[in-house]
Amino acid sequence: MDNKLWTVIENNPIIAAVKDMAGLKKCAESDVKVIFILFGDVCNISEIVAEVKKEDNIIMVHMDLLVGLSGKEAAVDFIKTHTKADGIITTKQSLIQRAKEIGLYTVLRYFVIDSMALVNIEKQNVSCGVHPDVIEILPGVMPKVIKKVCKISKVPVIAGGLISDKEDVMSALGSGALSISTSDQAVWFM
Template identity: 65%
Template structure:
């Protein structure tokens, strides 16, 4: 499952990250195959994911941003049992480990704000039992220098997200080694 997922992300250089119903409707009209869900609650997330799946797209739920879910394994179980989501996005290592156990694809999100973030990524890379399928670094506009450093310390594919606002940002991230970018900026979703 994991290698198919990573390949699909690699083949989708721009990923739509949606933060509201309007964004959901717009992304369903794009050619983008992978959608990051950054909004919802325990009542609405099954319907949001179903719309994405009915459109033939991959749905990744940012579990930390879903109202009513906690940072505990039971939240992962809820996503697995009550939605058709392909996987989760989170900043929590423990949720990555459990999601892998139950067969969900995983993206571990890091906020790369200082050198300590790089130390955290390196420490995570040494713990083989909690390897995510993909690491996403935020903000994505810092990618040119940082992504090469992260590529040296982990074998996990790296993607970039956050503050990506135009084609130059996309190209900088991809040429630096990111496998793809995620953005809520709808104008970037329609770049050629």
């Protein structure tokens, strides 16, 4: 592993996926080192990031869920210029590419809903010139699929979605995921 994001995730395998202000306040009380911001808009994203930004943590903004910014590369520039975020999460490869160009960490999110989605991950991993720092697969409560994705992925895998207890965490990590992301606040304090 050759970047700070991987090291921080490996040493702190629970990622807080925050979806509202109440969750943001709760997250600030935890020892979580990586935070996925899953809400906000162009007017308040700077304040949302500043609310939980500390020197020793990594804040990632989910571009696809941010209201008021288009899915264009300029939106990534906005995050870099106007917030203290360390990186982005998205399902769009063009945004991953732009974020890498300007020095942001990147999480490429995949929804694994059928066998075709799994095939697409493999195809993109082989043929695509875009290389995120990590990929996140959802839902994260499918150990068999996590193992398959870990085998075909050239970058570490985060399992997210529907993870709600220690058994889910241990199953995902035991299947090869580097870490998990969850909006379940009880898991943030495990």
